[in-house]
Amino acid sequence: MKNTKLIQFKVDKERVLVPVGQPCPFGCRYCYTRTGEVGPARVKPAEILELFQEFAKTHAFEFIQFGYDGEPFVQPERGVAMLRELAVFAKDISFSTKAYIKGQTLEALATLQQTMLAAQTTLVGIVSLSCWDSALSVEPHTPTPDERIATLANLKRIEIPTFIAVRPILPHLSLQEFEQLTIQGLQANCDGFILGPLYSDDKGRFARCVPGEVLKKTPHQTIVVSWSAHSPLWRRYEDEKQVQAIADMIEAKGGRIFMSSADVLKFASRKGAMA
Numbered sequence: 090m091k092n093t094k095l096i097q098f099k100v101d102k103e104r105v106l107v108p109v110g111q112p113c114p115f116g117c118r119y120c121y122t123r124t125g126e127v128g129p130a131r132v133k134p135a136e137i138l139e140l141f142q143e144f145a146k147t148h149a150f151e152f153i154q155f156g157y158d159g160e161p162f163v164q165p166e167r168g169v170a171m172l173r174e175l176a177v178f179a180k181d182i183s184f185s186t187k188a189y190i191k192g193q194t195l196e197a198l199a200t201l202q203q204t205m206l207a208a209q210t211t212l213v214g215i216v217s218l219s220c221w222d223s224a225l226s227v228e229p230h231t232p233t234p235d236e237r238i239a240t241l242a243n244l245k246r247i248e249i250p251t252f253i254a255v256r257p258i259l260p261h262l263s264l265q266e267f268e269q270l271t272i273q274g275l276q277a278n279c280d281g282f283i284l285g286p287l288y289s290d291d292k293g294r295f296a297r298c299v300p301g302e303v304l305k306k307t308p309h310q311t312i313v314v315s316w317s318a319h320s321p322l323w324r325r326y327e328d329e330k331q332v333q334a335i336a337d338m339i340e341a342k343g344g345r346i347f348m349s350s351a352d353v354l355k356f357a358s359r360k361g362a363m364a
């Protein structure tokens with residue numbers, strides 16, 4: 090097994106994931122970052138960036154994804170400063186967030202996006218939103234769905250192409266709940282929706298917010314997670330019928346569907362500044 094106490098990188102689907110290196114206080118009940126299986130909880134930005142620089146010297150890749158191990162904007166200055174440093178690598182960069190981004194943080198991101206567009210690269214926003222009415226119980230300490238939609242609208246206003254990550258898809262939620270977030274996302278001019286599975290370790294952690302009888306009936310496979318350099322062996326829960334129903338509903342409303350954030354980066358890169 091790989092040492093999860095170390096920062097590690099890998100190229101997967103032409104992208105490299107870069108960690109935030111700071112624990113996230115939001116406490117979503119399906120969160121898989123707290124067990125340390127996708128990397129160490131606390132690392133200084135300088136250390137992450139130095140190791141990434143070394144990695145980049147010997148590996149070819151097209152995209153950088155920031156923020157798979159935590160929330161980039163828990164400490165907004167730190168997140169923005171890391172993005173600025175990553176922009177030096179001259180790649181398209183996405184960041185994933187559940188934060189309510191406004192004010193000075195938004196202004197700093199607007200400036201960074203203008204610099205990146207001038208350098209023929211782009212910053213791409215991915216706002217995580219996997220439920221609506223259930224957020225109160227599933228994501229009790231996280232910015233509300235309304236606040237995340239406001240983040241999306243704010244990012245679009247500053248010319249950052251922005252997508253909604255509907256992941257994990259929780260198997261006990263009704264289609265109506267997904268419909269609610271789709272309508273709100275499209276009204277805020279969202280560029281597309283990324284659908285993704287629910288993960289759990291062999292102790293059932295990260296999936297405890299799903300009622301046991303539903304989880305038992307949800308199809309799953311035990312896999313090595315390909316996007317993580319630490320290669321955790323997790324259960325991947327995905328009900329194809331549910332995914333298809335959500336995808337059909339989103340497309341019927343005029344939304345774009347993606348099955349991976351790597352595909353989103355390729356799409357946004359081809360389109361340039363879509364906002």
Ligand code: SF4
Nearest residue numbers: 113115116117120159
């Ligand atoms: S926002 Fe992300 S990192 Fe933070 S608790 Fe929720 S799932 Fe975990």
